[in-house]
Amino acid sequence: MHRRVRGLVVVILALLIAAIAVVAGGVRWGHATPVGASTPVYLDPTQPVAARVSDLLGRMTLDEKVGQMTLVSVSTLRGNCQGGATGDLSTSCMAGILDNDRVGNVLSGGGEAPPQNTPQGWAEMTNAIQQYAVQHSRLHIPVLYGADGVHGDNNLLGATIFPHNIGMGASRDPALEQQVAASTARTMRATGVMWTFSPVSDVARDLRWGRYYETFGEDPMLVSAMVSAAVQGYQGKDLSTGVAATLKHFLGYSEPLNGHDRVFAELPLRYLRDTFYPSFQAGIDAGAASVMVNSGSIDGIPAHASHFLLTDTLRGQMGFTGFTVSDWGDVNALYTSYHLATSSRDAIRLAVLAGVDMAMVPYDAGTFTHDLISLVNDGSIPASRIDEAVRRILTVKFELGLFDHPTVDASQADKTVLGADRTVALQAAEESLTLLRNQHHVLPLAHPSSLVVAGSAASSIPDQMGGWTVGWQGIPGPPNPPAVTVLQGIEKTAPSGVKVRSVTSMNPRTVASAARAASITVVVAGEKPYAEGMGDTDTAALDPADTSVIDAVLAAHRPLVVVLVAGRPLISNSIAQRADAILMAWLPGTEGGTAVGQALFGQVDPGGRLPVSWPKDIGQAPIFYTAYPGTSSVATRPYDPLYPFGYGLSYTTFSDQSLSTRFIGSGQSTIGADVTVQNTGHAAGDDVVEVYVHPDASAVLQPPRKLIAFQRVHLAAGATTTVHLQIPSSRLAEVPGDIPGDQLLTVESGQYTFMAGSQTSTLTISQSTAVRR
Numbered sequence: 001m002h003r004r005v006r007g008l009v010v011v012i013l014a015l016l017i018a019a020i021a022v023v024a025g026g027v028r029w030g031h032a033t034p035v036g037a038s039t040p041v042y043l044d045p046t047q048p049v050a051a052r053v054s055d056l057l058g059r060m061t062l063d064e065k066v067g068q069m070t071l072v073s074v075s076t077l078r079g080n081c082q083g084g085a086t087g088d089l090s091t092s093c094m095a096g097i098l099d100n101d102r103v104g105n106v107l108s109g110g111g112e113a114p115p116q117n118t119p120q121g122w123a124e125m126t127n128a129i130q131q132y133a134v135q136h137s138r139l140h141i142p143v144l145y146g147a148d149g150v151h152g153d154n155n156l157l158g159a160t161i162f163p164h165n166i167g168m169g170a171s172r173d174p175a176l177e178q179q180v181a182a183s184t185a186r187t188m189r190a191t192g193v194m195w196t197f198s199p200v201s202d203v204a205r206d207l208r209w210g211r212y213y214e215t216f217g218e219d220p221m222l223v224s225a226m227v228s229a230a231v232q233g234y235q236g237k238d239l240s241t242g243v244a245a246t247l248k249h250f251l252g253y254s255e256p257l258n259g260h261d262r263v264f265a266e267l268p269l270r271y272l273r274d275t276f277y278p279s280f281q282a283g284i285d286a287g288a289a290s291v292m293v294n295s296g297s298i299d300g301i302p303a304h305a306s307h308f309l310l311t312d313t314l315r316g317q318m319g320f321t322g323f324t325v326s327d328w329g330d331v332n333a334l335y336t337s338y339h340l341a342t343s344s345r346d347a348i349r350l351a352v353l354a355g356v357d358m359a360m361v362p363y364d365a366g367t368f369t370h371d372l373i374s375l376v377n378d379g380s381i382p383a384s385r386i387d388e389a390v391r392r393i394l395t396v397k398f399e400l401g402l403f404d405h406p407t408v409d410a411s412q413a414d415k416t417v418l419g420a421d422r423t424v425a426l427q428a429a430e431e432s433l434t435l436l437r438n439q440h441h442v443l444p445l446a447h448p449s450s451l452v453v454a455g456s457a458a459s460s461i462p463d464q465m466g467g468w469t470v471g472w473q474g475i476p477g478p479p480n481p482p483a484v485t486v487l488q489g490i491e492k493t494a495p496s497g498v499k500v501r502s503v504t505s506m507n508p509r510t511v512a513s514a515a516r517a518a519s520i521t522v523v524v525a526g527e528k529p530y531a532e533g534m535g536d537t538d539t540a541a542l543d544p545a546d547t548s549v550i551d552a553v554l555a556a557h558r559p560l561v562v563v564l565v566a567g568r569p570l571i572s573n574s575i576a577q578r579a580d581a582i583l584m585a586w587l588p589g590t591e592g593g594t595a596v597g598q599a600l601f602g603q604v605d606p607g608g609r610l611p612v613s614w615p616k617d618i619g620q621a622p623i624f625y626t627a628y629p630g631t632s633s634v635a636t637r638p639y640d641p642l643y644p645f646g647y648g649l650s651y652t653t654f655s656d657q658s659l660s661t662r663f664i665g666s667g668q669s670t671i672g673a674d675v676t677v678q679n680t681g682h683a684a685g686d687d688v689v690e691v692y693v694h695p696d697a698s699a700v701l702q703p704p705r706k707l708i709a710f711q712r713v714h715l716a717a718g719a720t721t722t723v724h725l726q727i728p729s730s731r732l733a734e735v736p737g738d739i740p741g742d743q744l745l746t747v748e749s750g751q752y753t754f755m756a757g758s759q760t761s762t763l764t765i766s767q768s769t770a771v772r773r
Ligand code: BGC
Pocket: 108, 109, 110, 148, 197, 248, 327, 328, 532
């Protein structure tokens, strides 16, 4: 049947059933229905959410409750109902999954778009699912539809794509991240996708890992600030206008022992608490609705089976009240991969008792629901545990307004989504640009008479978008979403009279001869898109074809600017010593080309700062600036990168930062730090004010410096500013005690040295105080 005709049939059927329900005096639903004395509490929008949830829960059967704990891939609702199926929604698949198995939640995994991948196509698809679910479930419970919106609504072809998180980390601009997230939420909500599997709250540690670019960086405080902003942007004030955010992947996902995705990690408790708790705590404090669990294991325990992580820590210590969701197939993995459980059914028991509220099954819903029901019936899982999980999930559905407005106005979707917030995307791309090298001030380009643009990423929309764009592993093929390539960006920002010549050939000789005839050559080099384990690397090497082109231009002794389009630092010592300039563009998204063009020609100052450490060699991984000191050894240093965390040049010059610190308010719970900086150059530019700390003596090892506050500032040429930072003293806390690392997090008494630029200042904490966690 034609998609539209089938959609119409579904709608007509739905209306007929609704009419019958109303005539038969059945429960009414939907916003169009007047609320009367007979309206159940849960359908009354004027009642508080908690009362609505309790009322509904009291009416539900065990089967219905278990369905709410189930999340399936949308592929199971279409074609032949098998996982991975494409095509139109099928009424019989929906009957099986939504009706029989009473499944309450549906997701689009990477690339799982409707056949008509447009905003309207998405809205019509989610509407059809909602209509089916609301009509066919006895209690008219809407579905929660989720998808990965990790840099914009990235499965949607035509949605504005923002820089991946690693670039947002370089921007050092949480307020901008909040705008990016709010824009993503508007797009997702307009298409009926009410739940985003974002923000990634993992802390970058090991660039061999294929998901490095999905993080905001290596520093827990930086990541915390960005995560908190993202949650606020996604969710809005109270979820009724935003989408539900997901902090992922809880916990310790990003430092697998061998650098590979979804393998084991050996992270001691102290390190977990110092490094991985803070960003999740920040997201929880910002009100995140859900948390997704880490697919890997820590210290021999898969996170999905860890009561310590999912219940004692997440609930008991961190105070999380939303719901937890497994990652892709990871409940069953406790049996099939980890052999911790003796059967699929036993795996469900382990996960649910550990604290998994919802399973991303994602394909075989029937087995999951059947087994979970039987586990409750035979007493293996208490009914109260089911109620607890379902209460959390329903609360989010009510808060999102799904019971009152289960569908969206599909006719408005294109208008809301297409071309939206391109200026935010441009600003984000601009602020993320990080200038690594600029010999003899070759940048900004002073009116060159002719310029050659070459390299594998110069005209590649897929490369500048990265993974998780349209498809899971990046854009799978034409059509490309609208975007400005680097070449186009250079062409449109080049001052008139500058001849821009594009060399698409990757033949080094061809590029070198073009370079010989031009005043300057820009090689745009990088990585091909990837996601998850497919992006793991043992080399982090520059594309060999790009390397040959770069070498050829250098051999021709021509001025060379290298623009890197990549999700991780690439091992690039030889260019770092020989190219005239290197600009790191990260994975800058839709407006990436405009941003690069503007930076090259000096219309913006590339003021990003490295959110991660840039190693000299892959053998330095894992590398991060918070390495602990060691004892002296002839050849080794604990931290010796090519470019350190926080590094980034500018077109202008800034004075050293001056710093003064004091306690503010009563007691010693807040530190006030005033940092002054001046733009001493001749151009406007952005600097980042940063305050680091080091205790003069401590009970356990501390890194030589640890970031506790930062702020990006824009300064006109000659201008001076003083930034007043208020820093909770709890940022000085450490986990004291011997190796188990299980004592209370404590701000130890003693003197602390604060650092900004090369300036220092000290404060003394007079009394040790335990803080949360
Ligand atoms: C990833 C998650 C993602 C999920 C749904 C998993 O493979 O690990 O980050 O949210 O798929 O696409």
